[in-house]
Structure formats: structure tokens, C-alpha cells
Amino acid sequence: MKDLIKLSGSVGVRGRNFSDDVRLIQALLNRVVRIPWALLAVDGVMGPQTIAHIKNFQRSVVGFSTPDGRIDINGKTWRHLVRLAGESQPAQPRNGPDTNAPPNFSANGKIAWGAKVSTPFKVRVMEICRNLSIAPDFLMACMAFETGETFSPSIKNAAGSGATGLIQFMPRTARDLGTTTEELEKMTAVKQLDYVERYFLPRKGRLKTLEDVYLAILYPAAIGIDPEEALFQRGAKTYEQNSGFDKNKDGKITPAEISIKVRQKYEKGLKEGYFG
Structure with a gap:
């Protein structure tokens, strides 16, 4: 071969x-x-x-x-x-x-979740990951998680935070990138990937693991920290927004707990019918 x-x-x-x-x-x-x-x-x-x-x-x-x-x-x-x-x-x-x-x-x-997106989308993801030195499987797993496996550029956060799209851009984040969530949701998925690349670019060189890539989306300040360190604790708004990650219900959310669901998307994306 x-x-x-x-x-x-x-x-x-x-x-x-x-x-x-x-x-x-x-x-x-x-x-x-x-x-x-x-x-x-x-x-x-x-x-x-x-x-x-x-x-x-x-x-x-x-x-x-x-x-x-x-x-x-x-x-x-x-x-x-x-x-x-x-x-x-x-x-x-x-x-x-x-x-x-x-x-x-x-x-x-072939990449994780590649069978669930268009060829232009997949090729653009691979270009972005080459530019940023990110494993495409990692980025695809994170976008699958953030979009409920839809890879929709218009999907919104169910909790009403205003987050939108492939990596759930917050309104303030969108403004920092020179756009708005309203504009983002009208884009094609391939076009919105340009803004995904812009978002990750300042973090180039730090996105070495699946957890790094996802934390860059969820809570960039936590990239590279101890997996068992508490990111969010009960009583804080950030905890309430992410309480589904607290698997042992101890009132704190760690990167290790967060990674479980994202790892599941990574593994699923490599299975038959998803990998392509």
C-alpha cells in the first residue's frame, strides 16, 4: 500500500x-x-x-x-x-x-469524526491543526462535545449563556475576534473554522494534550494545570454552569473530571461510522 x-x-x-x-x-x-x-x-x-x-x-x-x-x-x-x-x-x-x-x-x-463532516470541513481542520501543531483528532473530539456531535455553526448553549457554534464562542470572545455570535451563527461551518483558528492561535505551542485543547475552550487559564486541582467549586457561578462535570458530587470540578466526557467523544470519533 x-x-x-x-x-x-x-x-x-x-x-x-x-x-x-x-x-x-x-x-x-x-x-x-x-x-x-x-x-x-x-x-x-x-x-x-x-x-x-x-x-x-x-x-x-x-x-x-x-x-x-x-x-x-x-x-x-x-x-x-x-x-x-x-x-x-x-x-x-x-x-x-x-x-x-x-x-x-x-x-x-482520516481523522476522528471525519465521517460526520464534509470533506472541505475536514481538510480545513487539518490545515488549522498543522498551523497550530494540534492533533486533529483532539480538536474534532472537542468540537463534537461542544456541539452535541452536530458540528453545527449555529448551535447555542442550552443553559442560555449565549455561547454559539463549533467551540461555543461566548459573546465577548466573538467581539474580541472581530465578530459577533449573531454573525457566527449565520456562517457556514467551514467559514466559522477561520474563527476557531484565530481563537486558538494565541495558545499555539501549549495545546499538547486533549485536555489542553478542551481547557483552551472552557477555561484557558487552566491549560497545563494539575488534573486533580479544583477549577470550579460549589457556590460559584462557574460551578453551576458546569455542574454536570462533578461526577463524584464533592462540590469541586477538576480537569480530570472534565476530561472524562471529552475522552468519550475522542474514543467514539475513532469508531466505525465516525472515523473517516
Whole structure:
């Protein structure tokens, strides 16, 4: 099978480890190494966790008795990873890739939730994520959560906050971006993605995990904080607006609790019928 995506150099133990190559490998490993609550940060840094994921994949999927923690251009580990990540779940390879899709943190031009949006929408998301160094699967999962899986540019917050669209732009946020929520809801989904990119641009370089991407939407000041730290506590308006996240009903909401629902959207977006 001719691969849509290519490595510039080897990745892993004693690899060249170019940052774009490492980000690509991290994003693909997240699809196929199913360790609960252990998604890799897509940060372009070859650290011990990424090496451990490579070795786990080599041992459990490729069949190496002694994993070397290295992925070479056109090597056996790379071929297995592209095939499986391109299907999201273990499956037989298809006839060939969609050569019109941009080669960005994907395989065969597919991303989480890609089957539920138009091709122009998917291509624009991949362009944005390339520009901002965000894994497309992460951004798509967050937009699926924020829009109730509709990816509608006009969907409004049910609690009446005035938030609108793909990442639930608040009225003040819209004004800061040079528009209004009224204008945003009249846009096509593809056009509104321009404002999604503008929103995330000041946070470029900090959006390494699924939690980072979602917290950039919900509460940007919390990007990168301890997952168990309380973001919102009972008695505050912010707690009441987000009380559905408080799973253990202890009166505080942590990034770890928030991430549960978003992780569910990530996992769902990689399943058959959603991944594409």
C-alpha cells in the first residue's frame, strides 16, 4: 500500500526525532495503543512515555519479541502503524489512500469524526491543526462535545449563556475576534473554522494534550494545570454552569473530571461510522 504520510527520518530510540515526525507518531499511536487514560501528549518531544508506547505497539501488535523502540521509514513498525491508525481499529488495508487530503497527523486522510463532516470541513481542520501543531483528532473530539456531535455553526448553549457554534464562542470572545455570535451563527461551518483558528492561535505551542485543547475552550487559564486541582467549586457561578462535570458530587470540578466526557467523544470519533 502506498502511504499518504511520510516520515522525514527515524523516530524513537537513537532516531533522528524531528519534531513534526514525533508529533505524527504520537498522534497515530494514540489511535492504536489503547491504554485507558494514557493518551500521549502530541508535543513533538521524544520522551520515555512515547518510547514506551512504541515498544508496547511493537510487542503487542507487530509481534517483536524484543522491541527496539524505534520506527524507521518504511520499516515494519511504520507499515503496521499506518495501516492500523488509518483504520482506527485493527482491520485489513483498503485499496488506497485519499490523495487529496493533506498529510498532517493522519493516515489515509482520516481523522476522528471525519465521517460526520464534509470533506472541505475536514481538510480545513487539518490545515488549522498543522498551523497550530494540534492533533486533529483532539480538536474534532472537542468540537463534537461542544456541539452535541452536530458540528453545527449555529448551535447555542442550552443553559442560555449565549455561547454559539463549533467551540461555543461566548459573546465577548466573538467581539474580541472581530465578530459577533449573531454573525457566527449565520456562517457556514467551514467559514466559522477561520474563527476557531484565530481563537486558538494565541495558545499555539501549549495545546499538547486533549485536555489542553478542551481547557483552551472552557477555561484557558487552566491549560497545563494539575488534573486533580479544583477549577470550579460549589457556590460559584462557574460551578453551576458546569455542574454536570462533578461526577463524584464533592462540590469541586477538576480537569480530570472534565476530561472524562471529552475522552468519550475522542474514543467514539475513532469508531466505525465516525472515523473517516
